[in-house]
Amino acid sequence: MNFHPVVVQNFIELGRAFEELDRGIVRGFLRPTAAQNRAPSPGDIWSIKAMFAIALDVIAGDPHAELGEAANQIAKNFSFIADVVSPDTKDFAGLMLSWRKHFLKGKVPDQQAQLTFNSRADLIDQIGNDLIARGEQITGPRVSAEILMGAVLLLATASDADAIKRVVARMARKGKKPPS
Numbered sequence: 533m534n535f536h537p538v539v540v541q542n543f544i545e546l547g548r549a550f551e552e553l554d555r556g557i558v559r560g561f562l563r564p565t566a567a568q569n570r571a572p573s574p575g576d577i578w579s580i581k582a583m584f585a586i587a588l589d590v591i592a593g594d595p596h597a598e599l600g601e602a603a604n605q606i607a608k609n610f611s612f613i614a615d616v617v618s619p620d621t622k623d624f625a626g627l628m629l630s631w632r633k634h635f636l637k638g639k640v641p642d643q644q645a646q647l648t649f650n651s652r653a654d655l656i657d658q659i660g661n662d663l664i665a666r667g668e669q670i671t672g673p674r675v676s677a678e679i680l681m682g683a684v685l686l687l688a689t690a691s692d693a694d695a696i697k698r699v700v701a702r703m704a705r706k707g708k709k710p711p712s
Contacts, residue, residue, distance in 0.1 A: 549562055575642050575644055575645065576686060577616070577617050578640060578641070578642035578644070578645035579642075579644065579645050579648060579686055580613065580616075580617055580683045580686050580687055581617060581631045581635075581640075581645065582631075582635060582640075582645040582646070582648040582649045583648075583679050583680065583682055583683035583686065584606070584610075584613070584628050584631060584632075584680070584683055585628070585631045585632040585635040585636075585649055586648075586649060586652045586655060586656075586679050587606065587676040587679040587680050587683070588602060588603060588606070588628060588629070588632045588676075589632060589649075589652060590656060590672050590675050590676045590679065591672055591673070591676055592632075593672060594672040597672065599629065600625070600629070602676075603625035603626070603628045603629050604625045606625070606628060606676075606680065607624040607625040607628065610680060610683075610684070611624055613683065613684070613687060614627070615701075616687055617687075635649040638650075655679070656675055656679075659675050659678045659679065660675065662678070663675070663678070
């Protein structure tokens with residue numbers, strides 16, 4: 533059986549890293565990440581975070597857009613997302629900006645979500661092509677809205693049984709009536 537040379541090289545490096553452990557050398561990819569005093573998020577939650585970071589990135593590409601205001605607008609319209617991805621947050625806009633910063637630095641624990649963020653240009657192009665095919669105009673806010681709707685669809689699969697209760701409770705705290 534033939535393996536791609538890159539795969540072979542990766543296994544060789546992994547073997548070397550394990551051998552080095554016997555000599556007290558710990559490579560970075562074997563070192564545990566620092567505790568963040570919270571439960572780690574599963575991959576589907578990180579994918580949702582990546583979509584929000586991409587939506588902010590699209591808006592950041594508009595020279596007339598102010599990133600903080602864009603985050604506030606998204607938080608206002610999609611605050612129910614916070615109930616699933618980060619139920620204890622008080623500042624969803626700030627949290628989204630933090631996600632974007634971590635993705636830009638490549639400092640997220642989920643490799644697939646990081647890959648999604650890194651290949652955001654392909655996603656944006658695909659959405660642009662879909663908008664053109666539907667006869668719609670391509671604008672930053674429109675592309676961001678499509679990305680955020682994708683995040684909402686991902687949320688539907690990532691939600692636990694109590695997610696709806698948390699959304700309703702948040703709405704009640706804000707004096708809003710939940711849909712019937």
